[in-house]
Amino acid sequence: MSNITTNNSGELFGHPKGLFILFFTELWERFSYYGMRAILVLFIYSSISDGGMGWTKEEALGLYGWYTMLVYLMSIPGGLLADRLVGQKKAVMIGGVLLCAGHLVLAVPGQAAFFAGLTLIVLGVGALKPNISTMVGGLYKKGDIRRDKGFTIFYIGINIGAFLSSISVAYVAELYGWHYGFGLAGIGMIVGQIVYVWGQKFLKGVGDFIPKKSESGEDNRKALTKVEKDRMLVLFLSFIIIIVFWGAFEQAGGLMNIYTNEKIDRTIFGTEIPAGVFQSVNSFFIMTFGTLVAAYWAKRRIKGLEESSLFKMAIGTIIMGTGFIMMTAAAVDADASTDGKGALIWLILAYFLHTIGELCASPVALSFITKLAPVKYASFMMGAYFAATGLGNKVAGLLGEYSASWGELETFTGIAIFAILFGVVLILALKPLKRLTHGAEDGEAEVA
Structure with missing residues (x-):
């Protein structure tokens, strides 16, 4: 299994220094991913004369759904790779190398290069994504209230990368061609890999592979306790929330992206803005409101009001x-x-x-997993979380495809009604779900 105990490399701004290495690594990894995502569907359904692949919109949305699903489904074998063979730290390194290769291959024109690049990115994200998130949780001791704040900081890093890439990659693709845009995304991934390699000294004792036994000498093959089984159950139930949330949210890269391109007036001060640039709006709002939303929930905690992870996910x-x-x-x-x-x-x-919904639900879900998952299944459960995200992405792709026959108005309205009702039902079921956590979030306090 992987060691996820806290390290001793000092602190910066009240958090372990390793957090900021992971912050900048993920920033540049997400720069590459979201930069490519901002132009992917547009590239696929653009005409061959415009440098695209000339597919129909339905085919483009179908491929987008399969790709984004597989990207996150591969997080399960990525988590197992870390838990059983190499540890989180090395799995992130392997994933980074695959991602660098995949994004650079996408910069090469040709259908074979396109599919080879997507395959490498799917494998790379699968190895990197669940394990770097688990390493963030491993920076904090059990019961440290800074864990949620740390994940919010980490999440802001993700969105700084997404914000910068959605604007820069979209404009480069618009001005110089699609493959130059893909190439810029690859350069971002290389920067992230350099940061991760350089920062290893701040990640000592985090994400290392330890076979068979934990630091306490406990045999990791021992059967789960009743409490651990209940916590695993509530985690798997929470993954249903993840599928619903991302199934709706990920219309951003597919249906909403195409809708913006075709049916939104994008002219500002006489200049028409490329549709892909608006993929940066979400990231801009996360950078702007991320700390405010975290502060709101912290204030609720101080007042003794409901602010459990499941409640936040429902509200989100x-x-x-x-x-x-x-x-x-x-x-x-x-x-x-x-x-x-x-x-x-x-x-x-x-x-x-x-x-705002994402800020309530997503970073909290990451932290929730590191609180409840048994140590020996930490990376696997994080992988399962991202696999649920992948299934949500596939649902998003299917909804985008069906919108051609349903109509955009009916699709948008249906998603709104379902998501709101689902959140209400989740709030009604909150008490029995919280019982299954056996107080995993109780008694959290500041740790010096």
Whole structure:
């Protein structure tokens, strides 16, 4: 299994220095991923004369769904790779190398290079994503309230990378061609790998592989206790929330991206903005409101109000669902306008609400797993979380495909209603779900 105990490399801004190595590594890894994602669907369905692949929109959304699903499904074997063979630290290193290769191969024109690049990225994300997240949890001792804050900081790093790449990669692709955009994403991944290699000295004792026994000498093959089984059960149940949340949220890279390109008035001060640039709006809002949302939940904790991880995830799903009401308004606006395009403000409001929902649900879910998962299954459970994210991405792709026959207005409205109702049902089921955690989130306090 992997060792996830805290390290002794000192602190920076009240957190272990290793957090900031993982922060910048993930920043650049997400720069590469989201930069490529911002132009992927647009590249696939653009005409061959425009440098694209010339597929239909339905085919492009179908491939997007399969790709994003497989990217995250590979987190399960990636977690097992760490738990059983090499440890989290080496798994992240292997994933980084594969990602560098994959993004650079995408910069080469040709269908064979395109699919080879996607395959390498799928394998690379599978090895890196679950294990770098588990390493963040391993920086903190049990019961350290800074863990949630640490994951929020880490999450902001993810979105700084996504923000910078969505703008820069989209503009490079627009001005110089699709493959130059893919190449810029690859350069970002190389920078992230350099940061990770350089920062190993700050990650001593975190993510190392220890066969058979933990530091305490406990045999990791021992059967799970009743408490551990209950906690595993609630984690698997929480993955249903993840599938629903990301199934709706990930319309951003597919259906909403195409809708923005075709049916949103993107002209600002006389200049039409490339559709891919608006993929940066979500990241901008996360950087702007990330600490404020974290502070809000911390204040609720101080007041003794409900702020469990499951409650936050439910509220996040409801808020995200209301974002699709804004997209419904955009569709109504587009249908009523003479040029067939809706106002940009509806898209911005949708991204704002999606972001607040994401900040309530996603970083909290990552922290929740590191609190509840048995140590010997830490990377596997993080991998299962990302696999649930992958299934959500596939659901997103299917919804995007079906929207061609359903209509965008009906699709956006249906997603809004389902997400809001699902969040309400989750709140109603909160007490029995919390009992299964056996107080894993109780008694958290600041750790010096």
